[in-house]
Amino acid sequence: MINLLLKNYSMVGVQPKYSAKIHWISFILPYIFMCIGSIGFLAVLIPIDAIRVLSIGLIILFFKGLINLLKYKAIKIDLSENYLSLTTGLFSKTISDISLNKMEAFQLHQSYLGKHLNFGTLTVTTGEITHSYRIADPLSLREKLLNNIKY
DSSP states (O other), X not given: OOOTTSSOOTTTTOOOSEEEOBOGGGGHHXXXXXXXXXXXXXXXXXXXXXHHHHHHHHHHHHHHHHHHHHHHHTOEEEEOSSEEEEEXXXXXXXXXXXXXXXXXXXXEEOOHHHHHHTEEEEEEEETTEEEEEEEEXXXXXXXXXXXXXXX
């Protein structure tokens, strides 16, 4: 019986060979949204109606950035002997354990900036499921994936 109260109940009893990290560049836009949106908390005190309406929009922008920041922090990508496990979720948890034998394709894209800052976008496709994440050190994950796939 699987204990669902475990902090990480993806691949219970299986030690991951590799864990990919979300690259810090993914967090820049949420931080910018939060910085700009924090101005809205001060602008709401100004007694002009047009500025108050603008401040409400800025406050919404702040919370959008906060939710995205927490969402990115909750992503976990683990590679074991036979599975690629993708765990996401802020208030609930979604776990996709993708069998390496059943994986149709994975695509790794690195832009010019990504090559120099060592990040890339990993897209994994199996049947009807497609996941895409901006991760640090993507070539290392690609190498581990290619070494683990059994044909």
